[in-house]
Amino acid sequence: MRLQRNILLAFEACFVAAAVAQSSASCSTTLTARYPAPSIADGYQARLVATNLDTPRGIKVDSNGNLLVVTRDVGIVALSLTDEEGGCVTSTNVQTVVENNRLNHGIELSQDGTTLYASTPNEVYAWTYDPNTRRTSGEPTTLITGMDNAGHTTRTLLLSRHVPDLLLVSRGSNANLDDLALDVTSGHCQLKAFNISNVTSEPYDFTADGRLLGWGLRNSVGVGEEPVTGGIYTVENSVDQLRREGRDIHQDNPGEELNFHGYLNGTSSAQQGGNYGYPSCFAAWAVDEIPQNDQLTVGSQFAIGDQNTNTNDAVCAERIAPRLTFPAHMAPLDILFNEDGTAAWVSFHGSWNRDDPIGYKLSVIPFANGEPVEPSNSSQPTVDIMQNPDVGECPDNCFRPVGLAWDTQGRLFMTSDDTGEIYVITRTDGGNTSSATPTTGLPPAGTSSGGAAASTTASAASGATGSLSALLLAVAVVCLSL
Template sequence: MMRSLLLIGAAAVALSAWDAQADPAQHGPDPDLPEPQRGLLPTMKIPRPAGWGDERPIVPQGYRIEAIATDLMIPRQTLVLPNGDILVAEGSGGGAPALRPKDIIANFIKALGKSPVKGGNRLTLLRDADGDGTYEAQGVFADNLNAPYGLAFANDAIYVANQDALVRFDYADGQTQASGPPELVTDLPSAINHHWTKALTASPDGRFLYVGIGSNSNITERGMDAEVDRAVVWQVDAETGRHKRFATGLRNPTALAIQPGTDQLWAVVNERDEIGPDLVPDYLTSVQEGGFYGWPYSYWGQNVDPRAQPQDPAKVEAAIRPDYGLGSHVAALGLAFSSPVMGAEFAEGVFVGEHGSWNRSDPSGYKVIFVPFQDGKPAGEPVDFVTGFLTADGDNTRGRPVGVTVDPRGALIVADDLANTVWRVSVDRPQPAAALEPDGSQSLQ
């Protein structure tokens, strides 16, 4: 069986009708969009896992990176609690049945780039009691969850978006374990679960929760009935659980965040596959209430995707262009607004965790980037912030970033679901200079 799958995987590459050549300029508000290319099979290549050994990811000069938790069970997203403790959602969900032979091939190829560890279905709590950047305490805050992914804190409660339900735990400052099972806020669409992750954030006043729900297919292969309440962001009343569709046409909104000082919701979205290595760019965008973002009928505004049938010209005409392209197939899964604690160069903008491609011969993603903002909007080229996951030849990867969270104490927290590690990136402040006392001894200034 394994030999057959390997032969099929090799055939996937050999039969591909396209391959990545020179990458087009796909970052920013007006990315290059080449002509769609369709063939029998798309290119399918994923870097194989490789251990870190004595190495660690690369960060800009003036910053340092440390592993603050290892040997986890598929860490996805993190949440910094008011007292500085960090919660880590660990789990793996999905399991939608394959529809076509190439789905079987794609699933096999994707699995080659994943950790063999079983998802923990739990929340792990990390504590740095003395604030020195070393998290000396680690324990399970809650378990027996169902593929937890999105996390939010509001109303003195921890909210968790499982793959099938939004739940809450009452929380007292400093608590290290849940006091009981979670309370159901509302069920979430979970039939088939082609895209199983449920992103989550809370409004500044805690009144509403926003849940990102991905599509049930790449481009409606299961029919539109399977896409009811899919490819959407829900707005959920935190007290009652009542919900409505806040925005639609977002193929897979994998991370959500509120822009500081505003009520503006932002998302990173994974776009569609199988029309070429450079289509369609994943994106970062503000999310407008009532807005429609194209899926499945069109991409990047009014670029029609004829695979979606029947077409809806009125929907295409209404489709909103995203704010900022991130590049095709980077698989953006993390989003966090920065603050001055991250240093002047990275004070205004967002960090984006890019899990990495499986369907390009030249891998894309596999890093954390910083998108600078000016006047409240993305402005300029992205900056690599955490790299070194991919080996130089692109054939192997030591890790795959998922969630990113800014710690107000001055660090970026990065979940890595391949190395099963949580990384902490902080400003590498210089040690105090030594000065001579009058007696000739040294003191620290």
């Protein structure tokens, strides 16, 4: 009986596989990348929906399902989407929403979808926005100013869903090592929240105003709010060209960081407003390569350069350590939680300052009860979902992830700035990409890169007692012929 059941399942799997293949082939428009096709984890598929954009960075989906994308040297553009059978998604036209070539990354929408926010290196603006026409009206309101840097110029924006009047703004460092960040009053390398319901005719000054959520943050480009508890997390790009006690250790140290910044609703948190170490202290990744590494583990804060009475590992141990640490030079640029808080998706833009390239991938951090499942010293903090098959070809011949956004169907959209592309990542079983298990961040058990068909076939094969049965071989022949 078990063998018969498995044979029936195998036949069913063959026909489902054929249906999946046919539906994929039915897309009226198929865009092709100029580089090797990305590798995708079992249970997911990735398709290009737009190409030839001007350095697409931050991305949001408006209430009508349009993609709003910050493109450097242009401003903000809107892309209409067309859905077809088989999960095919194509962009039908591109319309300029805001012309401002100083906009470079940050973008946000109000919960009702009628106010659009975006940032230059120095200002945060707000426009009245109509999702039906995909246009703004009137002149923008300047909400925040006073953020100019010579170095890192992106100003990531996040509008809290738990405390809707609070707009979070991240400001990075002036250089690789920015000594101004040692002074909390400088406004450099900080994450702040601003009550935009209280804006008067004078905009906020970033340095003097706002609620401090953290300082000593070199360049926290990705900012996310865990949806269940409201906890605020950032992903930080750490320092390049690091030396310790005269030795160059920059290949694998320091690690990039996932930092926790407390809550916006008044819930007490020891981390909120604290010092995260930069420019003196950094997170260890490859501990064995760090000179004088006594008592250091992955994620430990350690001192840069030559240790002295003012800068040493004991002082650094008093700084706020990351909740998780990633390999050096991965360059995380966005963090986006799924709808039930069981996974945080992170885009890793990839390295520029490492002999062997690293990163260039989309990954998931499993979450439970408002925090990562993995311990803070984990050396395997993520589950990879989409990556380039040969990072040795990067950065010139691969995609480079930046911005992430959900649409109302739970599909994940991702920009790739260097290649001028937008991908959509969907589930092969038809479920929401935003659904994930709390232990792996992957789709529910039983899905694979071949969809339900492949998982059913695998189940049938494992249950059969006669793997060389002539009947099963016949089934295999039928499968191959479909």
